[in-house]
Amino acid sequence: MFNKQSTTVLRKVFLGFKYFSTNVKPKTGIVMLNMGGPERLDQVHDYLFKIMTDRDMIQLPIAQDVLGPWIAKRRTPKVQKMYEEIGGGSPILKWTKLQGKLLCDKLDKESPQTAPHKSYVAFRYVTPFTNDAFTELEKDGVEHAILFSQYPQYSCATAGSSFNEIYRYYKERKFPDHLKLSIIDRWGTHPLLVKCFADLIRKELEQVPEDKKNSVIILFSAHSLPLKTVNRGDAYPSEVGATVQLVMSELNFEYPYQLVWQSKVGPLPWLGPMTDEAIKTYVQQGRKSFIVVPIAFVNEHIETLHELDIDYCKDLAKEVNVDFIRRVPTPNDHPLFIQALSDIVKAHLKRKLPILPKFLTRCPHCVNDNCIDSKQWFSKVCRI
Numbered sequence: 387m388f389n390k391q392s393t394t395v396l397r398k399v400f401l402g403f404k405y406f407s408t409n410v411k412p413k414t415g416i417v418m419l420n421m422g423g424p425e426r427l428d429q430v431h432d433y434l435f436k437i438m439t440d441r442d443m444i445q446l447p448i449a450q451d452v453l454g455p456w457i458a459k460r461r462t463p464k465v466q467k468m469y470e471e472i473g474g475g476s477p478i479l480k481w482t483k484l485q486g487k488l489l490c491d492k493l494d495k496e497s498p499q500t501a502p503h504k505s506y507v508a509f510r511y512v513t514p515f516t517n518d519a520f521t522e523l524e525k526d527g528v529e530h531a532i533l534f535s536q537y538p539q540y541s542c543a544t545a546g547s548s549f550n551e552i553y554r555y556y557k558e559r560k561f562p563d564h565l566k567l568s569i570i571d572r573w574g575t576h577p578l579l580v581k582c583f584a585d586l587i588r589k590e591l592e593q594v595p596e597d598k599k600n601s602v603i604i605l606f607s608a609h610s611l612p613l614k615t616v617n618r619g620d621a622y623p624s625e626v627g628a629t630v631q632l633v634m635s636e637l638n639f640e641y642p643y644q645l646v647w648q649s650k651v652g653p654l655p656w657l658g659p660m661t662d663e664a665i666k667t668y669v670q671q672g673r674k675s676f677i678v679v680p681i682a683f684v685n686e687h688i689e690t691l692h693e694l695d696i697d698y699c700k701d702l703a704k705e706v707n708v709d710f711i712r713r714v715p716t717p718n719d720h721p722l723f724i725q726a727l728s729d730i731v732k733a734h735l736k737r738k739l740p741i742l743p744k745f746l747t748r749c750p751h752c753v754n755d756n757c758i759d760s761k762q763w764f765s766k767v768c769r770i
């Protein structure tokens with residue numbers, strides 16, 4: 387139908403449009419907040435150093451400035467080996483960029499009044515850092531930046547730490563006159579997130595052999611927290627529980643289930659029961675079939691690809707003679723998940739938004755004086 391000349395013209399028009407559309411000033415910036423993960427092995431030490439010296443993340447009993455770097459140095463070879471075993475680095479940046487892009491494409495279509503939208507990745511412990519994201523979005527002339535925590539459930543250790551970093555960033559420099567900031571800090575009960583998890587679980591349940599369908603147990607596994615953080619009143623354990631409850635409700639509570647915790651670091655007590663201990667206990671009781679669901683992560687990284695897939699579903703399963711075990715994928719680019727992100731942002735944009743830094747309040751559970759999580763933020767900004 388098209389000759390060579392008309393194809394060339396069409397291609398030029400398309401590229402011209404693409405050039406125009408990618409160089410147009412974004413009105414709304416979506417700042418994808420996460421701790422991040424090292425893409426390369428030579429980033430692992432700095433990454434661990436930043437985690438272990440962040441007092442929002444962990445409060446070591448003595449001399450954190452000395453003990454934190456020491457733990458980071460000692461842990462580096464072990465963690466480098468783990469990243470090597472999952473392909474040489476964390477895929478979290480790749481996934482976060484893709485999720486941000488798919489979200490903005492959707493928002494451009496579904497919310498033309500706030501378009502164009504552009505996503506910016508702001509990681510806490512590895513590049514691109516908070517200041518990289520804000521330097522870029524300020525340069526782009528973004529009018530409204532939405533600080534969107536990529537952890538569905540709130541913790542002072544994760545989302546709180548990112549918000550505190552942004553607070554510190556603007557404490558040190560002039561807040562741009564043209565910029566408005568607002569926060570989405572928790573969304574673990576969003577109906578489409580729940581539907582997405584339920585859909586992913588159903589697909590794995592279909593793989594369970596008929597003779598094991600009656601005995602399979604769904605293990606929801608979430609990153610644990612130090613008990614000290616839990617006892618201070620951190621919202622995360624109960625918010626994770628809320629997600630689990632809604633997902634099970636969506637599945638009509640058809641299967642037995644348990645919420646278990648993974649990824650403990652160091653010798654101090656953390657919230658349990660731990661995922662590996664739970665598997666061992668069930669096997670001892672003769673329950674040997676499992677579906678493992680990472681319920682607090684929205685994309686793949688070391689805790690899913692190594693700890694769940696290699697350490698538990700492969701090595702531990704073999705060691706203790708598990709009959710059947712499958713790990714449910716994280717939401718990644720699942721259409722229901724991208725629709726959830728888009729609906730969350732649209733609902734947020736419809737509300738009368740408090741604008742930073744005027745509304746800064748202090749988180750009641752946080753070790754940091756300037757934490758900007760609070761029930762006030764929650765009710766004003768992010769009730770969905």
Ligand SMILES: C=CC1=C(C)c2cc3[nH]c(cc4nc(cc5[nH]c(cc1n2)c(C)c5CCC(=O)O)C(CCC(=O)O)=C4C)c(C)c3C=C
Binds near residue numbers: 437543544612
């Ligand atoms: C030191 C204490 C830590 C606390 C508290 C903690 C809480 C916490 N973490 C996540 C999500 C992730 N953590 C990841 C890796 C990771 N976490 C810690 C330490 C704590 N996390 C370390 C030292 C590491 C590095 C790996 C290791 O040494 O084992 C990751 C993976 C990142 C990646 O590979 O891309 C995620 C994701 C949550 C949700 C959470 C509490 C709410």
Ligand SMILES: [Fe+2]
Binds near residue numbers: 609649
């Ligand atoms: Fe962690």
Ligand SMILES: [Fe+2]
Binds near residue numbers: 542546752758759
């Ligand atoms: Fe906090």
